[in-house]
Amino acid sequence: MLELRPNCEQCDRxxxxxxxxxxxxxxxxxxxxxxxxxxxxxxxxxxxxxxxxRPIRPPDALLRHPASTVRVHRHTP
Incomplete structure (x- = not known):
């Protein structure tokens, strides 16, 4: 199952x-x-x-399998 990370690793959006x-x-x-x-x-x-x-997880599935809250950021240009 995909983690669905919460941010862009480059710009942190x-x-x-x-x-x-x-x-x-x-x-x-x-x-x-x-x-x-x-x-x-x-x-x-x-x-x-x-x-x-990235695929969009359906809302009912997101309740059972929430997205990751761990932010990954490269800190490089």
Missing amino acids: DLPPDSRDARICTFECTFCAPCVDDVHRGVCPNCGGDFVP
Whole structure:
């Protein structure tokens, strides 16, 4: 099950579970769409993989399986 991390690892922008701007790679590295497009040019800086839109977990499933509250931030340009 996806963690649904709460923020962009690059700019630390909030990415709530229903965000349409969240992007993930195969290892669930999580970035906002602007950082994926403008900063990383579609390539994950952590693993070298590509990004896809993060799925939206249905509200009833989110109640049973809440999103992560652990923030990950790269602290690099």
